[in-house]
Amino acid sequence: MFGFGDAAAAIHADPRYLHVALQAHGDAPFECWFVAGDVQCGRDAGIAWSADGLLQFGALEIDEQGDIESAAAAAYARLQAWLARGDYPHPLRIWNYMDAITEGEGDDERYRRFCVGRARGIGRELAPGELPAATAIGHPRRSSRFQLYWLAARDAGIPLENPRQTQAWRYPRQYGPQAPGFARAMLPADAGMPLLLSGTAAVVGHASQHGDSPAAQLDETLANLDSLVATARARRPALATHFGADSRLKVYVRDAAALPQVAALLEARLPAAVPRIVLHGQVCRRELAVEIDGTHA
Template structure:
């Protein structure tokens, strides 16, 4: 049954009979954008490097991070026709089982905490009324994420604002998440997400302290996300792996060593796959062709080396390498994944 939109209290309600929905994520040349958006099954398309012409389609989002190699886009597709629109500052699209939403909010006088609080309050209100109340995965992009000293660091203020906007914090239902810094100097917070009709299963990495249990030294509000999340089977979504770096316990590892940090990060991603397979044994056992990886690299001079190492991985997982700022100054690389 195709989705329909009704207006209730000025918020969208997307109503349809829930049912199985397949999901596909892939990378493609940037020139494929318009063709992807013309496909009625397309849930979202993301661009990275500058150069794409403007596009009003709510399923298109430009995340300005310079990439290594030819310009690519990321495409998400469902199995059937996708409904989409804009309501109350939220760009959205939906299959019968999965909702994509996106918010872009300018900071006022560089106040990232308020921008985060307002964005997550808007998201929370939208989810309450849209028929997809369960948040599965979020992505957050902001300029200069590690700027500022101590508790005034922009990432720490973002974490405070995020919880203010969520209003309620259920540690048993936290979504997987990414928070990454841009280098573009534009004080605009970009937030997008996936949500479903039913809750997913948050997962933690046995090699790491849960982010929401970090000690006070990392800020007044611990980061509020799970290390990964297994979506409800009806969504057809893969394992959703959070942005993952070279952290063991809660401590950053291998300061100054790009190669060792990359290896530790990949070990952590594999640990999440192992944890997920305890709950869903049918998942592929290792990262490979059924994974889609996004690699964030702090130093521009390291992009080529990281891309070369990623290309050598067993199983040849599809990947893209982006110049971006990881949320701890000593961390040089971070990877997120869709697996399965």
């Protein structure tokens, strides 16, 4: 269970609960992931975990002390070691939350340093078929917390790419010295699980679109998500064609001033039945105003 914003801080110390410091706009329901069977949980090696025999959530947090590259390298080295020695070796979905993601110039920008540290911590190049779905978002308020959490599985899933977007691992040099290693979505092996959507923004090919307009960026993002869902449906036709009551969306908005506008646009663009949480969080390129991740069934 995930709780967002100040109101959800430190509600309890159960390892199945994680507080994410991003502030919610409007209602901030808890994000709850359910399985049919019994769930074990605990804390080992600084990792809070919960598992049911097929799936395992894990979370760790590092005080980054101003060096996001080293923090990412250390966190991902711990994650790799954890996955390698446990019963859930396949990361399906990874979330990264860090301070001030677009602070710093050129290749010193914190997101770019994060990508370098992540790759160093993993320690080898992942094949496209091993890439997890992912999100990387900045805290508008400084906390010094680098928070990494993941959903891993006993069985590998199928990573998916989006025909409208360059594979992130093939982004050209202009976006930094280390291309980000993530897939656009993950189709879990278990057909009873939803499609896991990576953080998706108004990136077409590799270029950010509509830098002047959060509204146009939101529409481009939704077009990217439509294309991703269509790609997934080619493999799993039982998935709904459009977002509905069985989807779950998290919407990250860079500027606090744009939160009401984006929330209103979402009401116009999405059926009321689509559960969503709108958060004040920074997307990893300055010109990107909005990003959406979530699940879809």
